[in-house]
Amino acid sequence: MKKKTYTKEEILTIVKENKNGKSLQAIAKEFNLDRKTLYYWVELYG
Numbered sequence: 001m002k003k004k005t006y007t008k009e010e011i012l013t014i015v016k017e018n019k020n021g022k023s024l025q026a027i028a029k030e031f032n033l034d035r036k037t038l039y040y041w042v043e044l045y046g
Helices: 008-019 024-031 035-045
Strands: none
Touching (some): 008 024
């Protein structure tokens, strides 16, 4: 299975959803992301 490469704009959109109150688990499931990756993005871009 090929991994998807996310652009910076896509990452910022995903992180913004967390800032709007959506849980990290729900976001990870919706975008088919590993939670570790999502936590890293929130720390880096959030």
